[in-house]
Amino acid sequence: MATTTAVTTEPTRLAGGSLPRWATPVLLAVSVAGALVLNVTTGVSGWFGTTIVAGLILLTIQSIWSFRVEGRRHAVDRLATTLVYSTFIAAIVPLVSVIITVLAKGLAVMSWEFLTRSMRNISPRAEGGGLGHAIVGTLEQVGIAAAFAVPIGILAAVYLVEYGRGALKRWISFFVDVMTGIPSIVAGLFIFTAFVLGLGLERSGFAAALALAILMLPVIIRTTEEMLKIVPNDLREASYALGVPKWRTVIRVVLPTALAGIVTGAMLAVARVAGETAPLLLTTFLTQSYNYNPFQGPQASLPLFVWDQITSGTPASVARAWGGALVLITIVMFFYITAKLLAARFAPKG
Amino acid sequence: MSKSVEMKDVDIFYGDFKAVADVSLKVEKNAVTAFIGPSGCGKSTVLRTINRMHEVIPGARVNGRVELDGEDIYGSGVDPVNVRRTIGMVFQRPNPFPTMSIAENVLAGVRLAGQRMSKSDQETVVEESLRGANLWEEVKDRLDRPGSSLSGGQQQRLCIARAIAIKPQVLLMDEPCSALDPISTLAIEDLIRELVEQYTIVIVTHNMQQAGRVSDTTAFFNLAGVGQPGRLVEMGPTDQIFTNPTQQATEDYISGRFG
Amino acid sequence: MAETQGTTSAISGASVRKGDRVFRGVSRGAGIMVLVIMAAIAAFLVWRSIPSLTSNTANFFTTESWNPDGSPPAFGIAALAFGTLVSAFIAMVLAVPVGIGIALFISLYAERRLATTLAFITDLLAAVPSIIFGLWGLEVLLTGSEGIQVWLDDYLSWTIIFNNTLDLFGKSLFLASIVLAIMILPTVAAVSREVIMQVPLGHKEAALALGATRWEMVRMAVFPFAKPGMISAAMLGLGRALGETIAVALILSAVFTINVHLTEPGGNTFAANIALKWNEAGTRGLSALIASGLVLFVLTLSVNMIARWIIARRAEFSGAN
Numbered sequence: 001m002a003t004t005t006a007v008t009t010e011p012t013r014l015a016g017g018s019l020p021r022w023a024t025p026v027l028l029a030v031s032v033a034g035a036l037v038l039n040v041t042t043g044v045s046g047w048f049g050t051t052i053v054a055g056l057i058l059l060t061i062q063s064i065w066s067f068r069v070e071g072r073r074h075a076v077d078r079l080a081t082t083l084v085y086s087t088f089i090a091a092i093v094p095l096v097s098v099i100i101t102v103l104a105k106g107l108a109v110m111s112w113e114f115l116t117r118s119m120r121n122i123s124p125r126a127e128g129g130g131l132g133h134a135i136v137g138t139l140e141q142v143g144i145a146a147a148f149a150v151p152i153g154i155l156a157a158v159y160l161v162e163y164g165r166g167a168l169k170r171w172i173s174f175f176v177d178v179m180t181g182i183p184s185i186v187a188g189l190f191i192f193t194a195f196v197l198g199l200g201l202e203r204s205g206f207a208a209a210l211a212l213a214i215l216m217l218p219v220i221i222r223t224t225e226e227m228l229k230i231v232p233n234d235l236r237e238a239s240y241a242l243g244v245p246k247w248r249t250v251i252r253v254v255l256p257t258a259l260a261g262i263v264t265g266a267m268l269a270v271a272r273v274a275g276e277t278a279p280l281l282l283t284t285f286l287t288q289s290y291n292y293n294p295f296q297g298p299q300a301s302l303p304l305f306v307w308d309q310i311t312s313g314t315p316a317s318v319a320r321a322w323g324g325a326l327v328l329i330t331i332v333m334f335f336y337i338t339a340k341l342l343a344a345r346f347a348p349k350g
Numbered sequence: 351m352s353k354s355v356e357m358k359d360v361d362i363f364y365g366d367f368k369a370v371a372d373v374s375l376k377v378e379k380n381a382v383t384a385f386i387g388p389s390g391c392g393k394s395t396v397l398r399t400i401n402r403m404h405e406v407i408p409g410a411r412v413n414g415r416v417e418l419d420g421e422d423i424y425g426s427g428v429d430p431v432n433v434r435r436t437i438g439m440v441f442q443r444p445n446p447f448p449t450m451s452i453a454e455n456v457l458a459g460v461r462l463a464g465q466r467m468s469k470s471d472q473e474t475v476v477e478e479s480l481r482g483a484n485l486w487e488e489v490k491d492r493l494d495r496p497g498s499s500l501s502g503g504q505q506q507r508l509c510i511a512r513a514i515a516i517k518p519q520v521l522l523m524d525e526p527c528s529a530l531d532p533i534s535t536l537a538i539e540d541l542i543r544e545l546v547e548q549y550t551i552v553i554v555t556h557n558m559q560q561a562g563r564v565s566d567t568t569a570f571f572n573l574a575g576v577g578q579p580g581r582l583v584e585m586g587p588t589d590q591i592f593t594n595p596t597q598q599a600t601e602d603y604i605s606g607r608f609g
Numbered sequence: 610m611a612e613t614q615g616t617t618s619a620i621s622g623a624s625v626r627k628g629d630r631v632f633r634g635v636s637r638g639a640g641i642m643v644l645v646i647m648a649a650i651a652a653f654l655v656w657r658s659i660p661s662l663t664s665n666t667a668n669f670f671t672t673e674s675w676n677p678d679g680s681p682p683a684f685g686i687a688a689l690a691f692g693t694l695v696s697a698f699i700a701m702v703l704a705v706p707v708g709i710g711i712a713l714f715i716s717l718y719a720e721r722r723l724a725t726t727l728a729f730i731t732d733l734l735a736a737v738p739s740i741i742f743g744l745w746g747l748e749v750l751l752t753g754s755e756g757i758q759v760w761l762d763d764y765l766s767w768t769i770i771f772n773n774t775l776d777l778f779g780k781s782l783f784l785a786s787i788v789l790a791i792m793i794l795p796t797v798a799a800v801s802r803e804v805i806m807q808v809p810l811g812h813k814e815a816a817l818a819l820g821a822t823r824w825e826m827v828r829m830a831v832f833p834f835a836k837p838g839m840i841s842a843a844m845l846g847l848g849r850a851l852g853e854t855i856a857v858a859l860i861l862s863a864v865f866t867i868n869v870h871l872t873e874p875g876g877n878t879f880a881a882n883i884a885l886k887w888n889e890a891g892t893r894g895l896s897a898l899i900a901s902g903l904v905l906f907v908l909t910l911s912v913n914m915i916a917r918w919i920i921a922r923r924a925e926f927s928g929a930n
Contacts, residue, residue, distance in 0.1 A: 014421055014436065016429030049756040073431070073462075077822035084718050087710030088727055091798070094791045095734045098745045105748075155639035163633045164640065172640045174917060175647050181845065181913035182906075183852020185880045186650065189902040193653040214646060221643070247632035275738020278854040281884050303740050303855075310744060310859065325741050336736040340729070406817055408720055435820030445811035449833035458829065459819035509815070516819065 017069040019078075023062075031058035055086060099329075106326025109319045115327070118300070119288035124312040131324050133290040134305035137205055138331075140294045141301055142274050144209035145216055150266050153220030154255070160221070161228040162250055179218040187214040188279030196283065203284050205294030208301065211279035216269040223265025227258035260346035267339035271332050277303035302328045352550040353419040353436075353519040354379040355400055360414035361579075362395050362404060370395055371579035373414075375569055377520075382542060382551045384565035384588065386558060388608060391571040392580030393554045397522050400552065401437035402430040418519065435459070438513035442525040444505035446497030446512070453493040455508055456480060459516040475515055482548075483511035484541050503534025510541065514549070521545065523553040527560065539564050558604065562592055570600045654903040661896035669900070675865045675882070677897030678890065684897050686879070686904060691867045693878040693905070696782050696857065697850035699871075700789035704850075705843045707790075708797030713827065715798075716805045728802070735795035743859030746788040747780075754784055758872040773872045782868075782876035785860045789853055793846035800845055804838025805831060837919050844916035852909050854880035879905040 035054035059082060066075040117130030160173055191211040195201040231254050239249040255262070285298035286308050293299075302324055309321035355377040362370040370392035377383045385393040398404040399412050402423060415422045423433045438459075446455045456476045460467070467475070476493065480486040485507040489500070497508055506526060513521060523542070527535040542551060542564050555561050561568055569585040584597045595601045602608055662669060664682050672685020711731055715724045758778040766772035771783075812830035821829060832839075857878050863885050864875035883898045890898055 014418065014423060014429065014432050015425075015427045016432055018427070018429065048753050049760060052757075073822055073825065074429075077824040080824035080827070081718065084710045084714045087707045088714055088719075090707045091711055091727065091731050091734060091794065095730055095737070097749055098737055098741065101745055101749055102741060152639045152642060155636045156643060159633075159636035159640040163636060168637075168640075172643050174921070175643050177917050178910065178913050179643060179647065181848045181852075181909055182650075183854065183880055183909055185852065185854045185883055186654075186902055186906045186909070189883070189899055189906075190646075190650045190653060193657040193899060194649060197657060198653065217643070217646075245626050245628055247626075247628045250632070271736055275740065277738070277740045278880065278884055282887055303738065306740050306744070307855070310747075321744065325744055328738060329741055332736055332738055333733070336733070340732070401818065403814065403818060406814075431820050431822055433820075434818055439814075439818035441811060441814060441818075443811050445809070445815040447812060447815065447830065447833070458816075462819060462821055462825055512815075512819070 016071065016074070018074070019066055019069055023065070027058050027062050027065075030061065031055070058082070102322065102325050102329055105319070105322035106324075109323035110326065114320075114323055118290050119305075120290075122288070124309075124317045125314045127316045127319075129320065131300075131302065131305050131320070131327060133287070134300040134302045134324065135327065136290060136292060137294070137299045137301040138274060138303075138328075140292075141205045141209045141212060141280075141299070142270055144206060144294060145212035145273060146266065146270060148210070148213040149216035149220055149269065153217050153265075153269075154224050154262060156217075156221045157224035157228055158250055158255075160225050162246070162254070176218050176221050179214075180222070182215070183278075184211075184215055184276045185278035185282070187211045188282035190214065191279070192282050202296070203298075204296060205284060205291075205299035205301070207283040208280045208299075209294065211283050212273040212276060215273050215276060215279070219269040219272060220265050223268065224258070224262050227261030227265065228254060230261070231257045260342060264339045264343045264346075267335045267342070271335035271339065274335065275303055275328055275332050277307050280304050281307070302331070352379045352548065354550065355520060355552070356415075356417040356420075357396075357399075358415040358417070360396075360399060360412060360416060362392070362399055363411050363413070364407065365409040368579045370571075371581055373582045375582055375585050377550060377552055378567065379419075379550045380546060380548075381566040382546050382553060382564055383567045383569065384561035385552065385554045385569050385571060386556070386561050386603075387571035387580070387583075388573070388603065389556065390580075391573050393569075393571045394524050395580070396571065396582075397524055397552060397554050400520070401439055401522055402433045403439065405430070435462075435516060436518055437520045437522060438516065438518035439522045439524065440506070440509050440513055440526045443529050444502060444509050446500070446505050446508050448496060448498040450497055451494040452480075452489050452497055452500070452508060455497040456511050456515050458512055463516075479511040479515040480508075482514050482545070483507040484537065484544075485511055501534075503530050503537060506530060506534070506538060507541065510538075510545075514545070518549065520550045520552065523551065525554050525556060528556065535560070558592075562588060568592070570595075570597075570603060572599050572603065650906065651903075654899055654906060657896055658900035658903050659896070661893050661900055664893060665897075673866055675886075675897070678892075678894040682893050682897075686901050688865045688867050689877055689879045689882055689901055690904070692782060692861070692876040693851055693880070693908075695871065696786045696789055696876070696878060697847055699783070699786035700793055700850040701843055701847045703787065703790035704794045704797050704846055705839075708794050708842065708846065709801050709839055711794070711798040712801035712805050713831075715802055717823070717827065717831070731795050731798050734791070735799070739792065739853060739856045740859070742788055742792055743856035746784065746856060746860050750784060750788060751779055754787060755779065758783060762872060770869055770871045772870050774870055775873050777874055778872055780860050780862060780874050781872045782861070783871045785857050785876065785878075786871075788856050788860060789850045792853060792856065793849045796849055797842045797846040800842035801835070801839050804835040804842070807838075808834045837922070841916045841919045844912050844919070848909050848912040848916065851912065852880055852905060853878075854884050857881040858884045879908075 031054040034057045035050050038053055039050055059079060062082065063075050063079050066078045114130040116132040118133035119129040122129035160169060164172065188211045191207055195207055195210060196203055201207055235253055235257060236249055239253045280301055280303055286304045287298035287300055291297055291299045306321050306324040306328060309317040309324060357373050357375050360373040361368055373396055385397060387393050395404060399416060404410050404412060412424060416424055418436065447458060450458065453476045456479050457472055460475055477486060480489065485504060488504060497505065500508060527538055539560065542553065545551060553565065565588045567585065568588045568591040570583045570591065571580050572583045573580050584591065584595060584600045591600065592604060595604060661677050661682065665684060666681040667683035667685050669685055671687050672683065673688040675684045676682065677684040715728050719727060755778050758781070761771040762773040808831050812834065813826055816826040816830040858881035861876045861881055862874060863877045863882060865877060868875065879901050883902055886894065886898060
């Protein structure tokens with residue numbers, strides 16, 4: 001048998017070199033400076049390019065320095081750590097940029113008038129006008145969508161958790177997941193072909209609401225399902241032991257217990273569809289005036305408003321588009337953040 | 351080749367909470383030292399300070415000195431990665447890497463050092479380590495089967511083989527048998543008595559009979575009260591601790607009045 | 610307690626009570642609705658695609674131009690398929706490493722509070738409506754990425770795809786890919802995060818106890834275990850990118866040619882094309898757009914089904930363990 005020195009047995013030194021604490025900030029500063037210098041000398045421009053150059057400089061110097069002081073393994077580890085940390089930036093920068101841009105450009109056109117007037121009699125080139133009609137449309141369309149999606153979604157979730165078993169349950173569950181991946185435009189196409197072409201429904205806010213409902217449904221089913229699963233079985237059994245039938249138990253005991261979570265899920269679904277444009281393009285016509293009737297005639301909505309204004313292209317329209325974007329993102333974020341806060345607050349110990 | 355471990359005035363914290371206070375003890379080389387005590391007394395925590403695994407938990411820290419043959423492993427300039435290479439650990443639940451074969455598992459730690467090893471050197475290491483863990487005969491024909499295809503007791507011996515493959519100076523074992531059946535447990539206890547000829551071994555166990563069977567020295571840890579940090583109450587030759595302890599708390603624990 | 614008559618075990622669901630039967634039936638109906646909807650989508654899309662497909666004088670799959678309302682009607686999805694697949698693929702290539710990096714950062718690298726903040730921020734990114742990404746892409750990213758597109762042309766034009774023969778940089782497939790990448794980033798990150806969190810603590814500890822650095826621990830214990838999940842995350846991201854409509858529609862000016870120079874302006878995807886051509890299309894035109902929508906549906910369906918299947922298989926496997 002070979003000797004026991006097949007593996008290196010030089011006694012492992014406990015001590016290892018390591019980069020000083022001030023290494024990282026100094027490296028950062030040097031890299032940024034270096035990138036700026038290169039900017040000037042080679043004409044590589046743009047904040048995007050400069051950042052990348054700075055990053056490359058940082059990684060190179062750090063890796064070489066670490067390799068010499070700390071050894072190969074730690075140099076690789078540091079490289080990985082730096083790269084992982086930098087992805088943090090990749091997530092923050094776009095979000096911050098989007099928010100700042102929308103705020104800056106949207107606030108410029110924001111006013112009470114903007115929020116309450118419609119675009120009636122306002123030509124694309126003209127200033128003024130507002131998106132009041134679009135807000136009404138969005139609220140109605142999303143409201144109707146929720147009226148369909150929430151009950152059906154909750155019932156389907158109840159089936160999956162309380163009654164479902166076997167192949168049917170597995171297939172339904174599988175397709176709920178698949179359904180979350182349906183492109184929103186396909187939902188619009190479906191409603192158009194089935195209801196508008198098929199059943200003669202006219203293109204209206206209602207048709208749009210149906211398309212949105214399809215997009216909301218899987219979200220509601222999934223979140224409700226999770227909430228129902230968290231309800232402890234002891235609760236159900238206590239109810240059965242008192243002679244309460246299963247259906248009453250679900251309605252009177254299980255659902256109320258999961259209520260906060262269900263509401264959260266519904267709000268997340270609302271946040272998701274309130275900003276959808278594609279299905280609206282296919283199922284409604286945009287109007288520039290107020291239309292409070294979602295069942296008849298063209299109806300505006302926030303996403304369509306923004307789309308219409310931005311594609312008009314005139315400076316006044318583009319400005320209005322940003323105003324619409326601000327209102328839209330405010331509504332979406334309101335629902336989204338409230339839902340998340342609610343979820344955190346009422347989080348079950350699970 | 352094996353070393354002694356000495357702890358001096360060690361306090362162990364989770365964030366601001368002091369979990370263990372004022373531990374000073376010496377672990378002799380080439381001996382088995384057992385840490386016993388009721389649950390929550392901090393014996394595993396103390397064990398994990400020896401190979402600097404405790405600080406992996408966010409916010410966890412250690413004050414005091416822990417010396418390996420006189421060298422403080424918490425000294426400035428000491429690389430925890432090197433410490434963990436020198437001091438091996440076997441955990442309560444066997445944890446072979448599921449996507450690696452048996453041979454790859456054994457070599458996992460060895461390969462970290464990055465040196466290119468020739469095929470035959472690798473095979474030598476695998477065989478040596480598996481023999482050292484009393485597992486060779488059972489698996490020599492299926493070295494490329496996944497590590498998770500073994501029984502619980504075998505998996506734990508595989509983890510031991512993996513740990514000794516890198517030739518550590520000290521071997522730490524955190525309740526290595528508590529997830530195993532009695533027969534596997536005895537197999538591992540026999541193995542420990544063999545391994546001690548080459549390694550210094552520290553074993554945490556909640557099973558007093560096991561401590562009695564396997565260890566040369568025993569350290570008894572206890573909590574002074576609810577919310578209080580754990581402390582080392584008494585330490586001495588195993589025979590003496592079990593038949594003639596000097597502290598009342600030790601006596602109470604041994605005789606089963608609590609814990 | 611007279612209600613107990615006629616009850617068998619309510620818990621096992623074998624109830625004969627009427628209320629239960631009704632309720633169970635209704636809830637099952639709601640569940641079946643999901644299947645019905647999926648089937649109906651396929652059915653209706655097929656039904657309404659047929660008119661244009663049967664009257665098409667050109668090869669649906671290989672023709673680049675789009676003229677379904679013309680006489681004779683001739684249209685094909687070649688250019689659309691190219692734009693869709695290329696932009697989605699590039700978006701995936703850009704988003705997956707970053708998304709996995711974010712997932713690693715949140716689960717293993719960042720300290721607690723920073724991690725929750727970043728998780729929150731990444732999720733917020735997911736909530737931004739796509740039309741706003743479109744607006745932002747036009748406003749900010751257009752100028753911001755011009756530099757990089759120029760650089761790619763200057764230094765990497767030998768790769769053909771980055772070669773820009775027009776010296777016109779801007780609203781290109783490449784820009785669309787970058788916006789798509791940002792949009793699918795949260796999806797990839799969230800799913801990856803989930804699988805990384807599922808890696809059992811024992812494996813990570815085992816690696817560290819052998820003297821691994823953090824990155825070595827990730828390579829040894831995390832990646833092998835999380836690999837199927839991360840592949841699934843990538844595919845889910847891809848699926849989303851394939852179906853994205855409005856952001857792309859705003860950025861690309863619809864061109865019906867296959868252009869491998871990705872930094873040159875123009876390009877088209879299934880979804881963007883439908884959005885842009887919808888209101889001006891005639892009957893055949895609508896039918897043709899629906900046909901392209903059918904292709905998109907099948908495409909995203911397949912990608913999503915494969916992704917979900919991978920996760921499902923993994924769940925079984927680790928359940929057995």
